[in-house]
Amino acid sequence: MTVGVRIFGGLQRFTRGVAELTLDMNPGATAWDVVIRLGIPDNEVWFAAVGGVRVPREHLLKDHDRVDIFAPVGGG
Amino acid sequence: MEFGFQNRILRVNLSTGDIAVESPGAAFFRKYVGGRALVSYYLYNELAPGVDPLGPENKLIFAGGVLTGTPFIGGGRNSVGAKSPLTGAYGDSESGGYFGAELRRAGYDALIIEGQSSKPVYISIIDDKVEIKDASHLWGKLTGDVQKAIQAENEQPRMRVAQIGVAGENLVKYACITNDLAHFYGRSGMGAVMGSKRLRAVAVKGSRPPKIAQPEKLQEINKFMAENWPVMAASLHEHGTTAIVMALNAAGGLPTRNFQEGFFAGAENISAQRLKETILQGGEGCFACPIRCKRVVKSAGEVDIDPIYGGPEYETLAALGSNCGVDDLLMVSKGNELCNSMGLDTISTGVSISFAMECFEKGYLSAEEIGYDLPFGDGPGMVRMIGQIARREGFGAVLAEGARAASHKLGEATYDLAMEVKGQEIPMHEPRLKAALGVGYAVSPTGADHCHNLHDTAYAQEGAGLDSMRPLGMTGPLPADELSTAKARMLVATTTWRYFANCAEFCQFVPWTPTQLVEAVGAATGWNFSMLELSDVARRAMTLPRLFNLREGLTAKDDYLKPRFFEKLTEGPLAGVALDREAFDRTQADYYEIMGWDKEGRPLPGTLKALGLEWTLE
Numbered sequence: 001m002t003v004g005v006r007i008f009g010g011l012q013r014f015t016r017g018v019a020e021l022t023l024d025m026n027p028g029a030t031a032w033d034v035v036i037r038l039g040i041p042d043n044e045v046w047f048a049a050v051g052g053v054r055v056p057r058e059h060l061l062k063d064h065d066r067v068d069i070f071a072p073v074g075g076g
Numbered sequence: 077m078e079f080g081f082q083n084r085i086l087r088v089n090l091s092t093g094d095i096a097v098e099s100p101g102a103a104f105f106r107k108y109v110g111g112r113a114l115v116s117y118y119l120y121n122e123l124a125p126g127v128d129p130l131g132p133e134n135k136l137i138f139a140g141g142v143l144t145g146t147p148f149i150g151g152g153r154n155s156v157g158a159k160s161p162l163t164g165a166y167g168d169s170e171s172g173g174y175f176g177a178e179l180r181r182a183g184y185d186a187l188i189i190e191g192q193s194s195k196p197v198y199i200s201i202i203d204d205k206v207e208i209k210d211a212s213h214l215w216g217k218l219t220g221d222v223q224k225a226i227q228a229e230n231e232q233p234r235m236r237v238a239q240i241g242v243a244g245e246n247l248v249k250y251a252c253i254t255n256d257l258a259h260f261y262g263r264s265g266m267g268a269v270m271g272s273k274r275l276r277a278v279a280v281k282g283s284r285p286p287k288i289a290q291p292e293k294l295q296e297i298n299k300f301m302a303e304n305w306p307v308m309a310a311s312l313h314e315h316g317t318t319a320i321v322m323a324l325n326a327a328g329g330l331p332t333r334n335f336q337e338g339f340f341a342g343a344e345n346i347s348a349q350r351l352k353e354t355i356l357q358g359g360e361g362c363f364a365c366p367i368r369c370k371r372v373v374k375s376a377g378e379v380d381i382d383p384i385y386g387g388p389e390y391e392t393l394a395a396l397g398s399n400c401g402v403d404d405l406l407m408v409s410k411g412n413e414l415c416n417s418m419g420l421d422t423i424s425t426g427v428s429i430s431f432a433m434e435c436f437e438k439g440y441l442s443a444e445e446i447g448y449d450l451p452f453g454d455g456p457g458m459v460r461m462i463g464q465i466a467r468r469e470g471f472g473a474v475l476a477e478g479a480r481a482a483s484h485k486l487g488e489a490t491y492d493l494a495m496e497v498k499g500q501e502i503p504m505h506e507p508r509l510k511a512a513l514g515v516g517y518a519v520s521p522t523g524a525d526h527c528h529n530l531h532d533t534a535y536a537q538e539g540a541g542l543d544s545m546r547p548l549g550m551t552g553p554l555p556a557d558e559l560s561t562a563k564a565r566m567l568v569a570t571t572t573w574r575y576f577a578n579c580a581e582f583c584q585f586v587p588w589t590p591t592q593l594v595e596a597v598g599a600a601t602g603w604n605f606s607m608l609e610l611s612d613v614a615r616r617a618m619t620l621p622r623l624f625n626l627r628e629g630l631t632a633k634d635d636y637l638k639p640r641f642f643e644k645l646t647e648g649p650l651a652g653v654a655l656d657r658e659a660f661d662r663t664q665a666d667y668y669e670i671m672g673w674d675k676e677g678r679p680l681p682g683t684l685k686a687l688g689l690e691w692t693l694e
Contacts, residue, residue, distance in 0.1 A: 009319055010311035043538045049326035052344070054649040070323040071311070072541070074534035075505070075526050075584070 001025055001063035005034055009071035014040040025061060032057035034067050046072040077102040079289035080142045080601030081110075086184045086206065088199055090273050091132055091191030095206050097184075105185070106603060107688060109613050110141030113579040114186050115157030115168050116620035120692070125627045129161035129265075130247060130272035132192035138179060138238070138278065139187075141581025142600055145180030145285055145363070148294060149301045150586035152177050152363030155261075155578060161272075162249045162265035162424070162478050163499040163523045165630055166621035169252070169266050170527065170578050172362035172370075173259030175280065178236040182282025189273060198239075198277040200230055203284060211276040215245060218417045219254055220384050226279045239277035240267040241419025243466040247271050248476040250424030250501070254416065258360060258370060258386030262421040263500065264522050289602025297596050301586060302366065308587045309367045315348035316359065316369040317390035317585075322347050324394075327533070328650030329509030331399045331502075333452045334430035335495050335640055338506045339648020342403025346393045350405055357383050362583065369585055379406045385416040391526075394504035395426025400433060400458050407455030411462050418466035424478065427501035429461050431479040431494050432471070440490050446471045492639050498523035498630070505531065507641045508653050511559045512567045515664050518635040519677075521621035528578065530570040532556035532563070544589035547607050548573055559659035564666035576614035616687050618671070619679050623692055632677040635664065 006020050015021070015038055023037060031048040047054050049068040050061065061067065077083050083105065085098045108117050115137045127133040136158045143151040154176025160167025179187060182203050189199070196211040214222045223237045236256060244251035244267030251267030252260045261267075270276075288294055311319045324330040325343035332340040344350060355375045361368035371387030388396075388409055396402065396411040415422045433452045435441035443449045447470045450457045464472025474482050479501050483494035495502045500523025507514025509532075516529035535542050536556045548569040554562055577584050580597050588596075590607065598605045625634070637660070644654040668675065672683030684690055 008311075008323060010307075010309075013307055013310060046323065046533065046537075047327065052322075052326055053339075054326050054328065068322065068326060070326065072534055072537065072539065073320045073323050074531040074541075075529070 001027060001029075001061065003034065003061055003064070004066040005038070006066070006068045007038070008068060009073065011040055011044060011069060011071050014038065014044070029061050030057060031055050031059040031061060031067060034061075035069060038069070040069065044071060046070045077105065079287050081105045082180065082183050082185050082286055084184050085186045085188060086201070087188045087190065088206065088208065089190040090193040090197065090208065090275060093208060105142075107613065107616065109579050109597065109610075110144065110185060111139050111153075111155040111170070111579045111581045111617075112157070112168055112575060113613055113617040114139040115155050116166065116617050116624065118188060119157055119159065119166065120620045120624050123159055127159060129159045129164065129269060132273070134159050134269055134272070136189040136266065136269050136273065137186060138176070140176045140180040140185060141579055142597055144581040145177035146288060146294070146600055147298065147364055148582065148596055148600070149298050149305070150365055150583035150588065151581065152365060153578070153581040153583050154179070155581070156253055156266045158266055158269040160264040160522065161247070161268045165498055165523070165628055166521045166624040167264030167266060168522060169261035169263040171253075171255055171259045171261040172365075172583060173255040174363045175236040175238045175255035175259070176581070177363035178280045178282050180282070181285040182280050183284050187278065189275060192272065193274040196274050196276055198226065198275065198279060201278070201280040202230070202232070203282060214276050216242060218242075219257055219419060220382070220417060222277060223257055226277060230279065232281050235279045235281045237277050237279045240270045241417060241466070243419040244268055244271035245276070246466065246468045246476070248420060248465060248468065249478045249481070250421045250428070251419050252421045254419055257384050258372075258416065259362065260416070260421070262423060263525065267419050288600055290599040293599035294596060297592055297599065300592070301588065305367055305586070309585070312369040312585055313359065313367050315352070316371045318348035318351055318371060318388065318393055320390050321393055322349070324506075324509070325398075326649065327509055328645065328648040328653070329506035331394055331504050331506055333401045334399060334427070334434040334493065335502065335506070336434070337647045338508060338645050338650050340398035340403070343398060345403040346397040346405050346408055351387070354405060355381065355409060356387065360386060365583065365586065367586065373409050375406060375409065379410050381409050381413045382417070385413045388412040389422075391504050392422040392426070395423045396458060399426055399430045399504065401452030402455045402458055403453075404455040407459055411459050414459065414462045414466070418463070420462065420466055423503050424501040425462060425465060427495050428465070428475040428479045428482065429458055431482060432461070432475060434493050435486060435490055438493075440486055495638060495640070496524060497636065498634050500524050507637065507655055508645055508650055509533065509556060511557050511655060512563045512663065514637050514641055514655055515559070515564070515660065515667055516567055516571060518637045518664060519667055521625050527584070528571050528574045530567045535566060535570075544591070545569060545573065547590055548611065557653070559656065559663040561663075561666045564663045564670055567667055568670045571618065572611055572614045575617045576610055579613050579617050580610070612687055616689060619683070619687060619689060622673075622677070622679060626678060632675070635677060
């Protein structure tokens, strides 16, 4: 299956500056599998969202899902 | 004393025209290294209890810190303080930009403005030449026109100008002070205090920067940040604070429709990414900072937006955007431009308007009273109301008093819809996502504040940020929604650090660690500072405002959070989540105890003695 991925909040340093990409994932892949696949260290990520809403790490992805990956944020 | 400080406090009395310089000496500056420490010291000592915040007895204090105006990266910050007309309590606000650095480079650690002029004036400072000048011709003008005029008539094109806008002239209770047109001392209504003194601006040009004791050492510390900020602060550089709109929304903590919800369906439309694709012109920065996190936006045609007033921060995108239910980036940016050019705090403006919108939708306020329909999501209505607030026209005059005062006018049924603490409107961070931040809102001496507070989500997992806080007593990550004794300890550690940032004056967005800062302050002054000594500086600056407020008659009852946050959110990822009242009260009590206060929130004699504040017991 294919999922769209967006990388936020400085995590692009782990993806050679790429902020948006498409990934082919195996059926049964979870939201956190995307983080692992991109090689972003575990403690650098706050959470992954699907369709703009935070999901648990083990959330099962569907074809054409859009996954957003966020770093922890403080103030603004 | 030779290094770090100028040892010069400039005092200008607008009633008498007296201008004087004082030199408090090394022992004083070592205990109060600048910014809030200086502000709180002078306000506590020199204001009689009960003075009218908008009367001549109030004093307005601009204060840099030991790092302001030095080459230290992030050293452009500085403070303004006075008794707040919005809260009736201790008030202060910080800003970046260039004005504060220029004031220190003109030879002054602080400027204390007293009295009240009988006609509009501005203060011109060029090193030792300090003059009170007529500003009648500047009254009523937009800030951009005023800055240009002052620079031209002083023949100083690079003179740095801090000024109020029309809102400050009209004593709008949350009027801000702007410097360099796009940097703001936003909170606590400092612009109204300045307006009450009929002081339109302070303009400064300096040529004698503070001397550094160990310039090579400071340069070496700076080198670390010069090499590492492109990675460590990449997101800030690219998007500024606007970067966090999408993250907070996805987490369920983006204030929406007057904090009724934490998830906004239109978030994408007011996001950093959308800003970049549409009206963003680029980034701007502050004195001695390469990160340049400030946004500049421009639009012409359907909506005109002048880029000289910068662009919206995260706080503004949420306050005028999601919190008013508005997902039109042009309207939000226009609202931001109006607030900036007329001198309104965007947070208090947005939350006052969102209060009116909720009152309108719930039937507590009619279209006749407002002059038009004002439902959530009405971008043009929001923009129209901003102008009315600044000019105190129609219903704008009611909202110009702040959400709390407006609710008192509209009746008891609306009290709980005014999202404020101590009268200060709540900034754009949701306590149901960041639980101890809610306690921080409640106990803050200036009312709800997000800068001297704990953002629980920043320390919910291991990482460099948490590691850097270990020397201040942070022992490990805690869940963002936890309320506990350990969380109270984390709140104290973080607020201590953030108060220290507002005393030494460095930007909290530059990712310095506390250990690096202790070294930097040591290099600037040549004094052998430790973490403990500088923590005490911060604790003094946390304690004096508390004492100031107690003297004004505030009590523990003023440390509250509105009932809304103890009710469940119904939409988004945090649907069903509410703060637990008992856990909240316990954590607040723990905060008092850890700070060395009694159950009523009064600092204990031993606490004051430990901080060298025994003189306040007399």
